[in-house]
Amino acid sequence: MVLADADLSDPQTIGALLSQYGIWLDREQSQHLLAERNILDRIVAAAAVRSTDRVLEIGAGIGTLTRELVARAGEVIAVEIDERLVEVLAATCPAANLRVIHQDILALDIERYFGAQPYRLVANLPYSVATPAILRLLQASHPPQDLLVMVQREVGERLAARPGNMSLLSVKAQLFADVELVSRVPPQAFFPPPKVAGAVVHLVPRPTPQVPLLPTEARFWQTVEAGFATRRKQLHNALGSLGVGTEPIHTALAAVGIDPSQRAQTLTLADWSRLSAALWA
Structure with a gap:
């Protein structure tokens, strides 16, 4: 298999690739790879990445979304916690504008890689870290310009909820960002399919909280x-x-x-x- 040319959104290709590297995905770690070309294309279209963009990707996996990002962005920083998949990424995405970081996103020093320069987040987030990762980035001293992320459907709906269905997560997210639920994604669009559906959410951080945090x-x-x-x-x-x-x-x-x-x-x-x-x- 010529990995640089393989269709990484095809379930058969994904299975063969994982088998080649002797990798079994861990459901407990929310390792569900995007395996539907139409969904991938919709995410890429919604992201509208430009050649001047610096992009952060979390949970790069085998490089399905990564490859699309490096073809469009000026630079991509892809964070992957699984050392086995870091090896795969080197083979599937041999791009000069890609830097792969083997680390937990919740421990990553983002300013080390982006400094004060603007950057964007585009990612199929592992469900197990989606909520803390989003909140950490929204409240960072240097947040991304925007976040286009795949999350668990329930999380996506809570992030974008309106009065009547609000939650603590809704308040925390909407205080610091404008939130839009872009689309819902069925479990069958992933390899292996998770037990729950997904959702693509777009968040645009606000320069100041939406309302004053009173009295303190x-x-x-x-x-x-x-x-x-x-x-x-x-x-x-x-x-x-x-x-x-x-x-x-x-x-x-x-x-x-x-x-x-x-x-x-x-x-x-x-x-x-x-x-x-x-x-x-």
Whole structure:
């Protein structure tokens, strides 16, 4: 098999390649390779990578998406934690503008590779690290210009949720980025197929948080986390864990026009900002 020319989105090719290198993918580590050309093409089209772009890829695998990125970007930094797949990448993606880093993305010093220069993230993220990786990048001192990522469908829907279906993850992501659910991807588009569907999500980091973190960042998150800690509870009960007393909670809710019987998932980011400010005034 001529690896530099092989169709890395073809399931038979993927199976043969892994067999050649004696690799068994680990489902526990969310090793599910993209194996559907149409989905790959849609991701590439959505990314719209240009020759001036510097791109970070996380979970490069055998190089299915990597190869498409290096053909379009000025430089690609591909992070892969599995040493066996790093060896495969050297054979499938022999590109001068590619640098493969064998490391855990959660421990990677991103500024070491990009400095203060702009960069983008385009990746089929391993489901097991998708959420912490996204939040880490959004809150980094030098975040990417944008993130186009494949994640577990449930995670994608939570990232892009609207009031009525919000979660703690929704608040954390949307506070720091504008989020769009681009498309849903069936399990059959991966090798081997995972038990759950995937989703492609686009996040564009904001220069400042969408709402003020009032009265302080610590108090804001203390309030939000208390609200979501028991999602089924009404807000006046959920916020009781803050230990401020029933009367101050009802007073704060009334001051900002929030019904005490509402639940955390119905609030907007602005609601949380106003409620936290009133609660700790």
